[in-house]
Amino acid sequence: MVSEQDEPGVGDQVLVPWGFDEVEGEIVEVYSTGLGPRATVRLVGELDGPTVVVPLDSLVARTAHRDEPGGAAASAREYEGLVDSALRRAAVEFNLVGPRPGAPDTGVDFELSLGKRRLLVEVKHYGGSGRVSTDTVLTITGLAKGDDAALLVANVPLAPSALHRLQQLAQGRTRVGFAQWRGTEDDPELRDAFVRLLSNW
Secondary structure, eight states: OOOSSSOOOTTOEEEEEETTEEEEEEEEEEEEETTEEEEEEEETTOTTOOEEEEEGGGOEEOOHHHHSTTHHHHHHHHHHHHHHHHHHHHHHHTTOEEEEEOOTTTOOSEEEEETTEEEEEEEEOOSSSOOBOHHHHHHHHTTOOTTOEEEEEESSOBOHHHHHHHHHHHHTTOOEEEEEOSSGGGHHHHHHHHHHHHHTO
8 A cells, every 4th residue: 555655666556547537556567757757557456457657646545445435436526516616606706607517528527607618627536645647637638629718626736747737738828727625725726726717718
């Protein structure tokens, strides 16, 4: 098992970012590249299962409470409800319509709008210590097309590689934002994310 202070290593059970979700896996190799440490992870614990290569800092240790029935799912649902309330407070301040559930064609959790422009919001809740991966940032970036902007809200910070990628995207005028939100004390950070996105909209 990975401790919060140690980097995961070979044999550790981890959660691997997979689109907007996570899948279970076991690290089978760790190595360095010019882009930082990478891990080869065997998915779903099958001896001959498929493997993927991901940035080491994108992996989240599997924690005991994630294995309890309903534990992580209940926390994620509760977190999503709290973020919904925070989005409603921000929507009033910025004269946005919503939030409402994301349209089926987007696959996101919430959608806010200003005229014909949409702000698509994906909410990620990590049950243990961890960081938002570059892959998750790139997935949400794919939603920011045309007049749409995308915002990722999570209860954990960005991995260093994900932060770097988000900064690169912002320089390129891509309308993608991030807010770490753990409770109402983080409403100012959510508000700042809105300001950054709306200034480029």
